[in-house]
Amino acid sequence: MISKKLIPLSRPWIDADGPEIPALKEVFSSRWLSTGPKCQEFEQRFSQYIGAKHSIAVNSCTAALHLSLHVSGVGPGDEVITTPYTFTATSEAIGYTGAKPVMIDIDPLTLNLDSSQVEAAITPRTKAIVPVHMAGHPCEMDNLTEICNRYNLVLIDDAAHAISSQYRGTMIGNTGNLSAFSFHATKNLAIGEGGMITTNCDELAKRLKVVRLHGITKDAWKRQSRKDSWYYEVVEQGFKYNLSDIQAVLGLCQLAKLEKQFEIRNMLAKVYQNELSAVSQITLPKVPVDGKHAWHLFIIQLDCQHLNTDRSEMIRQLRTANIECGVHYIPLHLFPYYQETYGYQIGDFPSAESVYKQAISLPMHALLDSDDVRTVANALKQLIEDAC
Structure with missing residues (x-):
């Protein structure tokens, strides 16, 4: 799509x-x-x-x-x-x-x-x-x-x-x-x-x-x-x-207009949650039970182990579909500077590494509407279905 x-x-x-x-x-x-x-x-x-x-x-x-x-x-x-x-x-x-x-290390859900x-x-x-x-x-x-x-x-x-x-x-x-x-x-x-x-x-x-x-x-x-x-x-x-x-x-x-922006982002996050909650290959971002999420980013975790594709290819295909996505973030201990300066190594923080390998940031900003989010969700679901 x-x-x-x-x-x-x-x-x-x-x-x-x-x-x-x-x-x-x-x-x-x-x-x-x-x-x-x-x-x-x-x-x-x-x-x-x-x-x-x-x-x-x-x-x-x-x-x-x-x-x-x-x-x-x-x-x-x-x-x-x-x-x-x-x-x-x-x-x-x-x-x-x-x-x-x-x-x-991090909590892989929050x-x-x-x-x-x-x-x-x-x-x-x-x-x-x-x-x-x-x-x-x-x-x-x-x-x-x-x-x-x-x-x-x-x-x-x-x-x-x-x-x-x-x-x-x-x-x-x-x-x-x-x-x-x-x-x-x-x-x-x-x-x-x-x-x-x-x-x-x-x-x-x-x-x-x-x-x-x-x-x-x-x-x-x-x-x-x-x-x-x-x-x-x-x-x-x-x-x-x-x-x-x-x-x-x-x-x-x-x-x-910050409060209005917060309302829009919160609405968009709910649309994403509704549209993607039934997709077993996706872990959705956790909604805090004791606070409010600002939804600066909407980061999903995509389980590619059971798909005939990888995260980079999925992002490339979404871009071909006119949808920009990103990855937030590459864990710092994987960079040469932090390894050489502070002695960090691959494997030090398994949860951060696991999340990074699966993370995709979907479009999230106040100029989107619910139809835009549904378009993103439908394109993602179609790509997952094609990769099964």
Whole structure:
């Protein structure tokens, strides 16, 4: 079954007649393009949405993770527990600090790190835990929080996929000591590039605002908008991780329709579940019983052992049918860098490897409708039937 139109894996929700173009014109007219009033407004609105006391805008989720680890005191010789089933940025940020990413295997149904394995991985060098809410499925935050409290560890959420996710009634981003969000072009809130750190700690928030911009006590907007406030001090070594007002105003527009986007993604996920639940060769993503899934990704696991095809061929045939799919993710321990630098080997994390071999990400974004999803599901079912 060939789709009459291309059904893309991901697309940002930006309409030609939407609010983004007028909002950008307003910023351009103001002549203030870097970090300024729109960035401050975006931070305030984001805090209101998440329910966290502070939000600090940065230029990527990678920067958000790095700064969160940095202000938490993670450094050379330390260890940080995380998952192999994530994009490389998660462990890359840990490496920036000089610490070692200590990976543990995943739950093959939620795709999140298996919290029952965390305690066994803790050593005297362990400083923090960085769970990834994979695809938007919330991690078991109660278990992780209890472990962190007992061992005096910092809990830093990699919430790149998890804006709108909830765990037991609490928004992800209002759960750990710090949380890092992504606003990359493929994310549920897309501004091209960008990120946000949320925290309820006044001291951490104050320091984050300093280190995100060269360790300077006042950004340019604060110096410009106050009389006789040209003076600033550099109080520590910082980074160039600030967000521009151009990106921030896009964030404000995206934030205004985030709940509608969540409703659409949730509806699309239900259509996928209904259409594919009877296909024995497919394991569908688990729906959390004690939270809300953001459905950044819709990842199925396809059992090709009993089919006359493999995962790559299935993706190729779907693309021939005008349907884009992807694979999220190649487990980090399979990459040469992580093997050579940290000694990881093939076979270290069997659940992550098993999921990876079967994973296919189906199209999921707010510009799809239920007919698009049914087209994808029908094409997939036909290919499976042909391969039996």
